[in-house]
Amino acid sequence: MAETIGAEGRLLHPTVSGIKADWDEALGLVARRFKETIAKHGPDSVALYVSGQLLTEDYYVANKLMKGFIGSANIDTNSRLCMASSVAGHRRAFGTDTVPGLYEDLELADLVVLVGSNLAWCHPVIYQRLAAAKAERPAMKIVVIDPRRTATCDIADLHLALAPGADAALFNALLVAIADQGLTDPAFLNHVTGFEAALAAARQDSDTGLSPADLARFIQLWTSTEKVVTVYSQGINQSATGSDKVNAILNCHLATGRIGQPGMGPFSMTGQPNAMGGREVGGLANMLACHLNIEEPTHRDAVQGFWASPTMADKPGLKAVDLFNAVEDGRIKALWIMCTNPVVSMPEADRVARAIAGCDFVVVSDMMAETDTTRLAHVLLPATGWGEKDGTVTNSERRISRQRPFRAPMGQARGDWAIIADVAKRMGFLGFDWTGPDQVFAEYAALSGVAGQLGSDFDISDYAATDRAAYDALTPFLWPANPRQQGGRFFAKGRFHTPDAKARMLAIVPKAPQGVTQEHTFRLNTGRVRDHWHTMSRTGLSPRLSQHIAEPFLEIHPKDAQSLGLEPASLAHVSNAHGTAILRVLVTDRVAPGHPFAPIHWTGETAPTGRVDVLVPSIVDPISGQPDSKSAPVAIRPYAAGWYGFAVSATPFRPDTPYWARATLGTGMRAELAGETDPEDWQAFARGLFNLGPDVQVLAYADNRRGQHRLAFVQNGKLLAALFIAREPVAVARDYLSGLLGQTAGMETLSGQPGADKPDNGAIVCSCFGVGVNTIARAIVEEGCLTLDALGAALKAGTNCGSCRPELKGLITRFAIPERQAAE
Structure with a gap:
């Protein structure tokens, strides 16, 4: 972009x-x-x-310099944080870090199991390939295994909201069923060692947190389907037992010989471009x-x-x-x-x-x-x-591609x-x-x-x-590309890169997550959002990418929110011995009780109190060294905000308040604010916030009894900046106000809402084309756009990268008139 x-x-x-x-x-x-x-x-x-x-x-x-000339192996990569457990699992099972299959296997499979992988948001191109394959072959089944209900569940036939950290227990249960139903591949097991020990360990009781019916349904799908691909990502890798979870998955594929053949095998989905x-x-x-x-x-x-x-x-x-x-x-x-x-x-x-x-x-x-x-x-x-x-660069299926420059290097x-x-x-x-x-x-x-x-x-x-x-x-x-082998899949013939050329099945004993105490009773799950990348040093520059989600948040179950006294859109104070964060409250049953979720992207440049990795302990997988980023023990309480604010400005500004989160606009910058005590003079506070002199005209409204203050700063009749203050989370049309910057402004600006002749597009859903939720709702209700294709034709929404399509589908379900939908 x-x-x-x-x-x-x-x-x-x-x-x-x-x-x-x-x-x-x-x-x-x-x-x-x-x-x-x-x-x-x-x-x-x-x-x-x-x-x-x-x-x-x-x-x-870099590696040549460090390992061969300096003579130290003290070179590591941030990929350690995303896929080191997969590397360790591969090396323990195969003797080498090799992904056996290809992307096309996801399309050839009759069952695709997505484990700890929000493919829709984190790998949208592959997700669209999978969604298209399922649309073409509706008999294909997709299972999503994730404690959290994500956008990827949109195409799932079965969502298993297992207990956080119980992935190894689930695949151990599957291994037992494979053995007990006589579904192992004896010929392939001639090329494998460790089966008996792995099975004995798998027979030990362990809890998945699933209902017996859901567990039985998953096992029935997996065992009755030959062409199975099990895709796993950060929900598996980012764990203190990530390597064991990987090997529990590999055990099932090795036991059945479902590896390295078209439409079957384990598939590690990497987290970064290279x-x-x-x-x-x-x-x-x-x-x-x-x-x-x-x-x-x-x-x-x-x-x-x-x-x-x-x-x-x-x-x-x-x-x-x-x-x-x-x-x-x-x-x-x-x-x-x-x-x-x-x-x-x-x-x-x-x-x-x-x-x-x-x-x-x-x-x-x-x-x-x-x-x-x-x-x-x-x-x-x-x-x-x-x-x-x-x-x-090399992608997850071992395909090496050229990255060619299309512009000259900037500066020096x-x-x-x-x-x-x-x-x-x-x-x-x-x-x-x-x-x-x-x-x-x-x-x-x-x-x-x-x-x-x-x-x-x-x-x-x-x-x-x-x-x-x-x-x-x-x-x-x-790869490989040499006189002996050209591309293709690995391990179907049962030859591995171990001393005896046999694969290793490992005895996996699931371990409970560590660290919850009487003080820190919640386990914080962390991950990505749809439109931002890592720490936003580049994606944070894009107004469109920030329109979808503009500030850090905490997804928390309604029962937890009620017990803690957290109101929707209020702020939560999240803490443990390592640090603190202040996050916007999003009450949702997408997460399980006791297991809130927060995104990783915000920084000291965009939201200083939203740096959630300050809360993640340095607990690592002992084999891979990968940190456990999905299970940080934390305490949560309401943040005692005395006031909330929303600000927009035609020029960049950096707030100095206890809580702030800012996002770039095409015409300037917007920010969410909060503090515990009021300043003596809100107008002086606003002028300092926006760095405006006394010559800039101010339009103001105040209701001191209710703690409401609204200020718009105008020069030559054009809006330069605006600040809205309230005792509760500020209720204004944010995208509408952002669009007023540089436009003619009067007292009506202080309403914070568009007039009847200026419909509010609402929060952005499709970032590619800037389509808001209200625009989508009107197309569904008033124009009868009851399919993704109809919305795409009318609004272009979902027709580019496609990562918003799960949300679009949810909006169709939410806003469609039942009678019209039935008629369709």
Whole structure:
């Protein structure tokens, strides 16, 4: 989307200690400080923290520098937070981190099970493929397994709202049923070890939280359907027992031989654009490039020999949580962060912020100038962003694609691979003299050939001779790509990458989530919303993307809201030993009692009290090191707001109130506000908020008895800004008021509502075309648009990315006139 790739907020030149610098000065300083730190304290005193949004070439160069030349494996990635448990599960079962199947398997399957995966919002393109396949073949069944009722449930034949954390128990129950009904595949089990132990563990009693009828229905669907694909994502991975949950799923597919064949198999859906590329290139601290093992001397020697490097890391490095613990206690003294915002996204985010602030030397490469993390850096390096980057990425089905730039780098921004290579050369290292990403890719492909000779499944050596012309013409391809195998699926023939070539079924004993106390009685689930990405450094720039959900919120069950005295649209104070957050209350039965939900995206730049990862404890899966982001023990109480406010302005502003959340508008900015005590003068408060002088005319209304204050600031008859204050959550037409900025304004502005001749479109549902809920309701009720196709034809709603289609379907159900619907 063009709104996210403009010049606003971009880091356009290097800075050193906040002062503009040239590249030579900045890179020289980085190289010198890293060399000095290593010389004084050893290679493990430095670290790189990178990102699943880097291109594969960037990842490759960073890992080559860190593991092969600095000689430490202290390089980890924010992908540790989203899919490390899947990696661990794959490696334990298959001997390698390999996704067996392809996207088309979701369309070929007769049953698709979505476990902890809100596909509709987090992977909307794949969701639309699945929805289209079901529409074409209505006999296809879809099961959604998620404690929370999400938009993905729109296409589900069965939603299993299991107890949070009970995924392993559910798949253990399935494994028992498979065995007891004689549905194992004896021929395939000849290629598997551990079946008896896995089955014995599965027979231990454990609670799924499901009714017997729902449990039986799921087991019947799975066991009676040969072509089954089980898709899993963050609801499985982001757990203190995520690796076990992955292996519980894999156990069922291995026991039945439903793997690596068309329309059947387990399928890990990654969370970031190039999480798979990072996995392949050894981006995690416990891996080497091309699926080689850092613990294996033969593999280390082969990579070191290929790189002709002076050293090689001989043990796994620190995983993300441990890495920042080491920053905090001073073991890591120089830290380079690339393309990620850990001050917001890491668990115990406040502690991570303090750790980075106390680090001797911090470098941040980013495309954005002001994030919670860049503010703590000694050196900032401007990197290219989407639309400017040149390289390759790998998707969840192992398909490698070119990302081609369609615009020149902004300012002095450079590709991450080139920045890293220049630092390496300044540190005196050889082997970093590439002139373009094509040469990096070719070297990487050549290394994969070495890995293939060692038995690795990741071998794309067909591309080892790639030159610039071939690189520019590169079309998407599935790996592997070598003389022995071209693309396709894995493991159908029962040959795995373990010493005896057999898969491993693991004995999984479900473990209860940790940490609930008398004080912290709720378990907070965290995740994404439809239109924002990670910490919003780019999506937050888009007015359209912010129209759907403009502030952080807390989904809470009606029973919990009632017991706590939380009113809809009020504010909740959420806390534990690690931090606090203030979130807008959304009362809904989409969540279970005791298990509220909050989104992860808001930051110190957009809503300081909405940084929910301050509440997530640093509890990790002991195998994968992935944090448990779905089960933070918290206490909840009403936030004692003395007043609520809503503000709009034609120019950006940063509030200074106990609670605020701001969002960009096409014509300025809007914000939700709240505080505990009134200022002495609301007009003075508003002028300070908007930075308006006394010459700007004010239109005002006040009802002191009811605590209502409404102010509109006008210059030359045009609305510059407006502030609405009330004792309860402010009831005004927000999108209507936002649209008045820059328009002729009079006293009618203070009503906060459009007149009869100016219908209110309502809150945005379709961000692509800016279609509001009221517009949709009118089309349903007045024009008889009772299908998604009819709404699309009338309003364009749902006809682009399609991620709003579940909401559109819900609105049809809500607003349709029963008689007319029956007639249709």
